[in-house]
Amino acid sequence: MAKKTLYLFNPEHDLALASGEINYMPPASARQMATELALLPVWYAEEGSAVLAPSAYNLDYLKRMQQLLGLSVHLMTEPELASERNLDIRPWGWDIAVRKRLLDLGIEKHALPSIEQLNKLRSCSHRSCAVELLPHLQLDNYFCGESFYLTLPEEWKSFVESHDTCLLKAPLSGSGKGLNWCKGIYTPSISGWCLRIGSQQGGVIGEPIYNKVEDFAMEFHSSGDGRFNFIGYSQFRTGGSGAYEGNRLISNAAIERNLSEYVPVGELDKLRNCLERELSLRFGSVYNGYLGVDMMICRFPESPAYRIHPCVEINLRMNMGVVARHLYDRYICPFSTGIFQIDYAPSDGAAWNAHTAMAETYPLKMEQGRICSGYLPLVPVYKKSKYRAWILVSESVHCVI
Structure with missing residues (x-):
């Protein structure tokens, strides 16, 4: 009997990975996000599959x-899970806490990865793996980027004091979280943060700050044959603190054209081929599914003026860039562009008011089963909602975020 594929949105995955606890309890905000955006996987799920969500x-x-x-x-x-057999379960990300949750819901142990497999995956998700990969991606003078895994207090102090500005990162943390921006002074606050993170996760990642002009990612997929294949680009936006804000909805060719304004396309081709080899070598025996490598275009005072930072982060999980890629390729007219965004509105009714205003201002226009323009919520929005996932599409080729 063919396996039925079941998707599960667990946005607390990065936090669960950082904690390493089998009974990890995410904060209320993460639980609310998981509930309100539970249907998000319908936009990247395979045909004929199912998504785990409350029906009400x-x-x-x-x-x-x-x-x-x-x-x-x-x-x-969830009540239907226990009676289902032969499921191929695909969460947003695998960790021991989501495995425990699925076992508690009646999923048989043989349908889930083992604790040993998930501990290996956690090790591979440690940012020290990105530090180790980065030098292998410095293919020529169109590439830049340094990153260091620092394990001793004297290394943390020396790194901060030797840079006018730098960034310290927790090796395991949520997207845009676990970041500490430093300005050349090793303050008691920074020292305390490093001691806490170092004792929990083995060390701290130290990086210089670059003059970033674009955020983008290369997305890959492995179907279980041990090989990662490139499936497309994503171009996204982050806030001043580094937190994810949204993705552009444009074609792969358009993203490549945007990036070629800074660096030759041949450099992107070289990087893509190199990453297919390196990722397959490093993660092919550990992980099946989507994998994203976040990158930057950085400006320099000397030639070449623009260079690729080829490995800011490695995400061994589903990510918003892949969601954006599927949304554009499957559902949007080829001559339209747009934005994909996740919003949080803390005050009661704010998400609902924004949703109704956008639905009225940007009515949906369809052609041949695809969206040409307008606003579409990607999950239901109610008066008590705090989170929204949505797209806004324009027929103008100049739509930007």
């Missing part, structure tokens, strides 16, 4: 999307 708030919305865009994904609730 999601079923009507999913039926509307099935009619509007021909989605062939259905909903499965």
Whole structure:
């Protein structure tokens, strides 16, 4: 009997990975995000698969999307899990806490990765792996980037004091989290942070600060044959603190054209081929699924004026760049562009008010089953919602974020 694929959105994955606890309890905000955005996987799920979500708030919305865009994904609730057999489960990210949760819901042990496999995956998700990979990606003078795994207090102090500005990172942390921006002075606050992170995670990552002009990523996928294959680019935006803010919805060719304004396309080709080899070598025996490598274009005072930082982060999990890639390639007219965004509105009713205003201001326009322009919420929005996932599409080729 063919396996049924089941998708699960667990955005607390990075936090669970950092904690390493089998009974990890995410903060209330992460639990709310997981509940309110539970349907997000319908936009990247395979045809005929299921998404784990409560039916009460999601079923009507999913039926509307099935009619509007021909989605062939259905909903499965937690009570239904125990009676299902032969499931191929695909969470946003694998960790021992989500494994425990699935076991508690009645999933058989043989359908899940072992604790040993997940501990290996946690080791590979440690930012020291990105530090180790980075020198192998310095292919010529169009590339830049240094990163250091520092394990001793004297190394932390020396690194901070030897740079006018630098960035310290926790080796395991959520996207845009676990970052400490330093200005040349090793303060008691920074020292305390380093001691805490170092005792929990073995050390601290130290990086110089670069003059960034673009954030982008290369996305890869392994189907279990041990080989990672390039599946596309994502171009995204981060805030001043480094937290993810949103993705552009444009074609792979358009992203490559954007990047070629800074560096020759041949350099991107070389990097892509090198990464396929390196990722397969390092992670092919440990991980199947999507993998994203975050990168930057950086400006320099001397020639070449623009260079690629080829490995800011490695995400051994599903990521928003892959969601954006699927959204554009599957559902958006080829001559349209847009933005994909996740929003948080802490005050009651704010998300609902923003949703209704955008729906009225940007009505949806479709052609041949694809979105040409307008606003579309990617999950249902209610008066009590705090989180939204949405896209805004324009027929103008100059749509920017």
